[in-house]
Amino acid sequence: MAEEVRIVLRNADKIDPNNVDDYINAGGYQALEKVRGMDPKAVIEEVKKANVRGRGGAGFNAGLKWSFVPPADVKYVVCNLDEGEPGTYKDRTIVQKDPQTVLEGMAICGHAIGSKQGYIYCRGEYPYVVEQLNQAIDQAKAKGVLGDFDIEVRMGAGAYVCGEETALIESIEGHRGEPRFKPPFPGVEGLWAKPTVVNNVETFANLPEIINKGADWFASIGAPNYPGTKVLTLTGDVVNRVPIEVPTNTTIREVIYEFGGGIRNGRKFKAVQIGGTSGGFIPESLLDTPIDFDSMSSIGATLGTGAVFIMDDTRDIVDIVTRISKFFEHESCGKCNPCREGTFRCYEIMKKINRGAASAKDIDNIVLLARVMQKAALCGLGQAAPGPIMTTLQHFRHEYERKLV
């Protein structure tokens, strides 16, 4: 029987998340104290060696990201809590169960890159999380544990694209949340043109234990290329719709059948989409794949945010992908043509297929359009939007073909 390994959620349901003393009594803020006695460069090296890769979905080595930050008078640490990928509720869970660990992680990053100011960008759908974080920050400040590192919470207002780090920065600056051209990358020129490290909630929440127990300890857990754990959130036709934290060498099958308890209502498995609504659809034959970033990439799927959306054998794949296409049509920010027009046309063609009015030519067109978007869209939204269409055409093509005229 596979078991959870809890690093990020180590304090979940064990301490009162709204009491900083509980966190401190559980060993909280010892890691921050430890890094204050370390050379910032050594902290970056330790995090780099741990190989903790971005838990928001991009999978980039966090220490490496920090190492790109040049000397500057002002720098910022930004925590991405704009969790908008449908099926994902991990960052909310992490913060609601243990907000102080995220604050500590941010302060560790602050020491490493030489920043005194942090921002948490929380999605507008979570006003109650904003309240909880503000309370946690007030408590941490009153205790003096954050030292001279300050953290401010900013609330988004319902825009999926703001999960993209440059769009998020634009939004903190008070603008429309439209992604910037890169380079320059935020590490060099980010918030108010200052060097800015943007990391996901779960990435920050991993840091205290990495510092406490060491990079080698962390690197030895799970899959060697993407070590540690991943918080996954189960949804759809699965018995247990719960958040879990598992080593990254856990297989998809273990996630669904051991942690998830299998398919609801005694039905059979049809497909699982992992990583959010932009993730690839995975058929039964690939369920023995480990969930780590590289293994998922190797089967044309994604780990993404760690959302696990399970569909039983009664589900209509084409209908679900049509709904996903509507999501991207709505959430495209409109800045670049390939995404603005591409998501619009994808939705149009998917609706046509779904209502039984499309021909094989429409499938050819949507595949061509998808390739253009994957190559030419400005940011990850437009590049990833066709993923569900392409992977379902690959694994569930018969469901499309039976709807063609």
Place this chain on the structure above:
Amino acid sequence: MANYRDIIASYQDKPGGIIEAYHALQEEFNYIPREAIDEVARVFGVSEAQAYGVATFYSYLSVEPRGKYIIRMCESAPCHVAGADEVIKAFENHLGIKVGETTADGKFTLELTQCIGQCQGIPVITINRVPYEGISPDQVPMILEKCK
């Protein structure tokens, strides 16, 4: 009711505070009045087009008056398979309005939303941003009854 000028003034020294100001305005008025957008433009030193552009970019900001209770149905894929369409039909039938409309008495506005991050309890609605999980069509009359 607070003056919109006072609300905006309290955010003018906050870098990038436009969105914070809009949140505060909406908290007070339930939407962002046109004259407040002009004032935001003046106070933050941006054009009215830019101020309006920000107010209309984000789904949770509204430049139109809305009802006292804003009911949002999540229509993302997990809620879709869990029966979101039937729930929204039930709301439309009971309220006598379509998605995007407000009841004549100004009490209810019905909207669709994308994922609200409560996917353990699909399908999910929010009423004035408070989530309610596992909603079925037959619960709709009771939910509306509770909104006094």
